[in-house]
Every structure is written in C-alpha cells, then in structure tokens.
Amino acid sequence: MSYTRVFPLFAAAFAVVYVLSVEGNWALVTYHPRINEWEWLTRPAKSGPPMYWYGWLATSFLAASAISLVALPLTRRWQPPVWIGWAVPLAVMLVFVYLLRSFFLR
Amino acid sequence: MRGRAVFTTLLIIHGLMAVALLGSMTHQTAAALWPATSKASFISSFRGVAGARYTVANIILYVVTGLLGAVVYVAYRLAVRPYLESAQLWTINGSFELKEQFAAIGLGMLPLYWWVWRTPLDPKLASARGAVTALLCFIVWYSFLVGHVLNNVRGLFGR
Numbered sequence: 001m002s003y004t005r006v007f008p009l010f011a012a013a014f015a016v017v018y019v020l021s022v023e024g025n026w027a028l029v030t031y032h033p034r035i036n037e038w039e040w041l042t043r044p045a046k047s048g049p050p051m052y053w054y055g056w057l058a059t060s061f062l063a064a065s066a067i068s069l070v071a072l073p074l075t076r077r078w079q080p081p082v083w084i085g086w087a088v089p090l091a092v093m094l095v096f097v098y099l100l101r102s103f104f105l106r
Numbered sequence: 107m108r109g110r111a112v113f114t115t116l117l118i119i120h121g122l123m124a125v126a127l128l129g130s131m132t133h134q135t136a137a138a139l140w141p142a143t144s145k146a147s148f149i150s151s152f153r154g155v156a157g158a159r160y161t162v163a164n165i166i167l168y169v170v171t172g173l174l175g176a177v178v179y180v181a182y183r184l185a186v187r188p189y190l191e192s193a194q195l196w197t198i199n200g201s202f203e204l205k206e207q208f209a210a211i212g213l214g215m216l217p218l219y220w221w222v223w224r225t226p227l228d229p230k231l232a233s234a235r236g237a238v239t240a241l242l243c244f245i246v247w248y249s250f251l252v253g254h255v256l257n258n259v260r261g262l263f264g265r
Contacts (some may be wrong), residue, residue, distance in 0.1 A: 007218040097204065103196045104196070106196045
C-alpha cells in the first residue's frame with residue numbers, strides 16, 4: 001500500500017507539531033470541565049481551569065495528516081527514512097523533559 | 107456521587123487495560139530486541155513469542171487505554187491537580203505532565219508501529235522495529251508507573 005510510505009513522516013510531524021502546539025498553545029478546541037462546555041480554538045478560563053490537551057492532540061493529528069498528504073506524491077520518488085519516525089519523537093520527548101524541568105528542580 | 111462512582115470505575119478499567127498493554131508490549135519488545143530461538147527456560151519463553159501477533163492487540167489496547175485516560179483526565183484536572191499544587195508535590199505533578207505528553211507522542215507513532223510489524227516481516231526494518239517498539243514500551247511503562255504512584259498519592263476523590 002503506497003500511502004504507508006508516509007508513516008515515518010506522520011510520526012515525526014505529529015511529534016513536532018505537538019510540541020509546538022503545547023508551547024504555543026495552539027489548541028483546536030478548549031474544554032471547560034467545570035461547566036462541561038467545549039469551544040473552538042484556544043479560549044481563556046471561564047469557570048475553573050480550561051483543558052487544552054484534547055485540542056493539542058486534534059491540532060497535531062490534523063497538521064500531521066495534512067503534511068503527510070502533501071508529501072505523499074513526493075514519496076513516489078523519495079522514501080522518507082524510517083528512522084525519523086522514532087528519532088524525532090524521541091528527541092521531542094527529551095525536549096519535553098527540558099521544558100518541564102522546573103517541576104523537578106524546585 | 108454517581109459521577110464519582112463512574113469515574114472511579116473507569117479509572118479501574120483504565121488501570122486493568124494498562125496492565126494488559128504493559129505485559130503485551132513488554133513481550134513484543136523482548137521478542138524484537140532479544141529474540142530467542144528455544145523455549146528452554148522461563149526467560150527464553152518470555153522472549154520467544156511471535157512478536158507480530160501482538161501488534162493489533164497492542165494498538166487497540168493503547169487507543170482504548172488512552173481514551174479511558176482522556177475521560178478520567180477531567181476528574182484529575184478538577185480534583186487531583188489542585189491538590190498536588192496546593193500540597194506543592196511538584197515532582198509528582200511534573201511526572202504526570204510528562205506522562206500526558208509522552209502518551210500523546212506515542213499515539214502519533216502507532217501507524218508507523220503497525221507498518222514496521224506488517225507480515226511478512228521485512229528484515230530491512232528490523233532495527234526500526236526494535237526502536238519503535240522499545241520507545242512505545244518505555245512510554246507505556248512510564249505512564250503506568252506514574253499513574254500508579256499518582257493514584258497512591260491521591261486517588262481521584264481522596265480526602
């Protein structure tokens with residue numbers, strides 16, 4: 001199946017877009033759990049804490065799918081190296097350890 | 107009170123699914139990184155499984171466990187995290203922050219994971235198969251341990 005050639009690219013793109021979404025707070029949706037209300041895009045707190053994690057996941061899924069779709073014709077001549085599918089997510093995990101270091105250094 | 111019982115039930119199912127995923131993923135990782143040809147001992151039997159047969163089950167378990175975690179996350183955000191912050195349990199709080207990010211990254215790797223474990227197994231993908239599976243195995247172990255510790259610290263509606 002030809003579309004499977006982009007799976008390494010999808011994994012890498014998903015991880016990169018995800019860390020950018022978290023850092024830039026690019027959430028496709030915001031959930032307000034206290035009042036059980038969903039809103040499109042990133043919205044400030046209404047009543048109680050807002051939750052952006054679902055929105056970051058949605059942003060990452062859509063963006064990685066779009067990147068993979070655009071890259072699909074290119075993969076007929078160029079096969080993305082498989083290692084980017086695990087090396088980039090691993091690097092992003094280390095970036096998260098660095099970004100969240102303040103929790104562990106207090 | 108009924109809502110609390112529902113969340114607690116879902117948390118228990120989430121934990122049970124995670125246990126199944128943990129065992130299944132660990133078997134497959136051992137088979138990918140340290141394959142055994144004989145099954146003469148307990149250790150070699152543990153490593154000697156047919157790794158490819160675990161792939162679809164692991165994907166389903168990962169997604170369902172993640173979905174249940176996403177539902178229970180609401181109760182965590184409202185009832186547990188404020189407690190962790192007020193009690194200044196920063197390491198525990200940060201460990202969960204990492205868990206949610208790692209689990210999300212693992213979700214994006216699932217199509218690749220399925221691809222590298224397609225049968226017949228491609229020998230050229232052996233190293234990628236090992237790396238992808240080991241990384242997902244680490245994510246599953248880390249998530250399980252953090253969730254377990256967090257539940258010991260607070261539970262969902264502890265007082």
